Amino acid sequence: MAPRPLIAGNWKMHMTLVEGAKLVDALGMALAEATPKPACDIAVCPPFTLLAPLSEACQKYGFGLGGQDCHAEAKGAFTGDVAAGMLADIGCTHVIVGHSERRSLHEESNADVKAKAAAALAARLTAILCVGETESERDSGKAEEIVVAQLLASLPDGATAANMVVAYEPVWAIGTGRTPTVAQVAAMHKAIRAALDGKVGDPAGMRILYGGSVKPGNAKELLSVENVDGALVGGASLVSADFWAICSTCA
Numbered sequence: 001m002a003p004r005p006l007i008a009g010n011w012k013m014h015m016t017l018v019e020g021a022k023l024v025d026a027l028g029m030a031l032a033e034a035t036p037k038p039a040c041d042i043a044v045c046p047p048f049t050l051l052a053p054l055s056e057a058c059q060k061y062g063f064g065l066g067g068q069d070c071h072a073e074a075k076g077a078f079t080g081d082v083a084a085g086m087l088a089d090i091g092c093t094h095v096i097v098g099h100s101e102r103r104s105l106h107e108e109s110n111a112d113v114k115a116k117a118a119a120a121l122a123a124r125l126t127a128i129l130c131v132g133e134t135e136s137e138r139d140s141g142k143a144e145e146i147v148v149a150q151l152l153a154s155l156p157d158g159a160t161a162a163n164m165v166v167a168y169e170p171v172w173a174i175g176t177g178r179t180p181t182v183a184q185v186a187a188m189h190k191a192i193r194a195a196l197d198g199k200v201g202d203p204a205g206m207r208i209l210y211g212g213s214v215k216p217g218n219a220k221e222l223l224s225v226e227n228v229d230g231a232l233v234g235g236a237s238l239v240s241a242d243f244w245a246i247c248s249t250c251a
């Protein structure tokens with residue numbers, strides 16, 4: 001049986017406290033009024049500053065709450081960093097690790113991502129482990145090989161369907177309005193699923209999200225692809241009606 005989808009919003013470096021609270025409340029109201037309820041789990045990943053203040057509302061509405069990054073160490077002299085345990089302490093359920101913006105702008109290696117994912121698991125958070133190819137890698141015709149290698153090098157020990165989610169985000173599709181074809185998404189998710197076999201607990205049950213320019217207009221098509229078990233949504237997660245419309249495509 002396919003896993004229950006997860007629709008997660010990555011707010012990136014957006015939203016004030018007032019805006020974020022309004023957005024979560026709007027989603028909570030939409031969920032309360034919906035009949036039937038969308039057949040998916042919903043999570044939001046606001047910036048660090050909003051995690052604690054939004055924690056209670058997310059819990060009330062049954063939304064997951066995720067950080068966008070964490071440090072690999074549990075504590076120490078790491079000015080500006082936040083430990084996975086600190087996220088768990090204020091009510092987070094998830095943390096994104098290895099987002100391409102962290103990999104490129106902060107030069108995070110697969111080894112760094114693996115250590116962060118391991119820290120997330122140790123803190124009993126669900127790690128949302130991101131992988132994806134660049135445009136030139138896609139053009140090389142080796143996208144699947146490259147993404148699978150990235151995944152295997154970033155995979156922490158002890159990952160299972162219960163504590164980890166993979167997010168496939170082609171770098172060239174992020175914030176560009178461009179998406180891979182259904183055939184490209186299907187081939188990549190199939191390759192990721194195959195690569196998980198023997199490497200994680202319950203590989204068939206591990207959710208593999210698609211991310212990169214997911215919008216209300218293309219969500220249904222992308223989410224209906226085999227082995228696509230949800231979405232990691234950037235820009236469209238900042239507008240409650242759009243994010244809700246994406247969640248609502250899960251019937």
Ligand SMILES: O=C(CO)COP(=O)(O)O
Nearest residue numbers: 010174175212213234235
């Ligand atoms: O990076 C993303 C989610 O993590 C995708 O961003 P967009 O949905 O804005 O393309």
